[in-house]
Amino acid sequence: MQSETQTATALRDRSTRLFRGLQDLITSSLEAVDGREVFREDDWTHQQSGGGITRILQNGCIFEKAGVSTSAVSGALSDLLAGRLNTDAKEFYATGISLVLHPSSPMIPTVHMNLRYIELSNGDAWFGGGADLTPYYVFEDDARHFHLTLKNICDKHSREYYPHFKKWCDEYFFLKHRGEARGIGGIFFDYVRENLESFFLFVEDLGNGFLDAYIPIVEHRKNEPFGKPEKNWQLIHRGRYAEFNLLKDRGTLFGIETRGRTESILMSLPPEVKWVYNYQPALGSREEELLTVLRHAKEWV
């Protein structure tokens, strides 16, 4: 038990350093891709212990709103959370990186990545996270590129990761009340408690591979033409993103319940959204094509 705790503590520091390094790497790369706007940084302190660094870029050339946050907080576990985690531990430590990029062009997909490492005071510890893509129009080669990049990272560590985490992602990001997935998926994992040392290396590779999975899609689609109808569809479809984050997202609800910094938690919400009653795309339209794809999980690679 003693050695378990020591391992966990070393992982805590390594994870926190990894996430901070990724934040620097990713925000500087995204600034280069955007070419117009830069990230603005807010450092904040958690009411119990620790804090975070929230970086936001708004109204850029490519990104309408991009948020890349890290946090490392510790504190007492509320009864509600202890009950939900089914643990008798009294304290938690949580460190993570979370990013959501909302491009201005409806031809470029929204993307999300989260990597987190959590320790409880009884020695329990796990990794969670993933990356997933939310397009407004279906470009099969983009979906394949995103999934293939993630699969290659997974396969380096275990041939079982991609099929397992891909399925988990399809299930987790399914909006039952809409009968639709939030997007075309990616990978998702949570409560990974075994072989933490080697899993850390996978998490590291995933974090470092994020830009390879996403930026080529941005470069490929940034000059794709679009007009008001496509922008309008993007605003309507973004409503699903807001619904997911506020109704279902574990990170958002965890943050709200543990009284984290609201603006850092809700940075993931789209910059602009429309809710049009019972909007139905025209039969045979590209918008309807997206909804058809979102109704059933698909193997992209």
Added chain:
Amino acid sequence: MQSETQTATALRDRSTRLFRGLQDLITSSLEAVDGREVFREDDWTHQQSGGGITRILQNGCIFEKAGVSTSAVSGALSDLLAGRLNTDAKEFYATGISLVLHPSSPMIPTVHMNLRYIELSNGDAWFGGGADLTPYYVFEDDARHFHLTLKNICDKHSREYYPHFKKWCDEYFFLKHRGEARGIGGIFFDYVRENLESFFLFVEDLGNGFLDAYIPIVEHRKNEPFGKPEKNWQLIHRGRYAEFNLLKDRGTLFGIETRGRTESILMSLPPEVKWVYNYQPALGSREEELLTVLRHAKEWV
């Protein structure tokens, strides 16, 4: 017990008739006020038993999105809901009217009213509901008019209703994660189980008094000038409305969990919303005045 059940069943039918009549009265009055658009109606059937009538007016002269719905559904009580209601009843019957009006002008407040009557198969029955106002700019006389109209309706039935239900409303519509109320309140009540016969008469008066509470405010503010900055503020502040409805609203979460018709449940969401990271109104501005008012419950009458 037998007579209790009979009373409840008669109330069930009277409540459903009341709500349907109110829906007709309110939608025809709102069409007259709007002067341009009319309500479109969708009848739907609940997957268990019953259904509803959803009426929506969009892109009107006054109302950007107005939804007025009634429903009367029955079915098996899920374990989740039975646990939350702390009941051993197996079936429920729920009838209600729900309306949310989002005006186009930021000078006219958004308004919400809900009236509902619920029966369980073990004879338990209660009323819930209320009405509350969400302005984007503070007009004290509007807030006073709204509250005074509600208070007069309350006082006709019991001098205790208004102070009790007003406080309940302030508490229920407080967004802890924002440290702000959703709006300037009104009245809210739930699980009212005593004297159902006489409480029905109060619910009837409240439903019939809704137009008196709200329409004079619309008429008073509809020619108030505004520009892009005020419209932008409305879009940003509407984000709080979406956050409340998706994170907290009992009716929304009940509807989603009981697998009601999604478009009817989410008709309450604003037509257009902006989430700007960490938006802070200028010191001394009218926008800041609103946030100051929303931080602490206020006695308007």
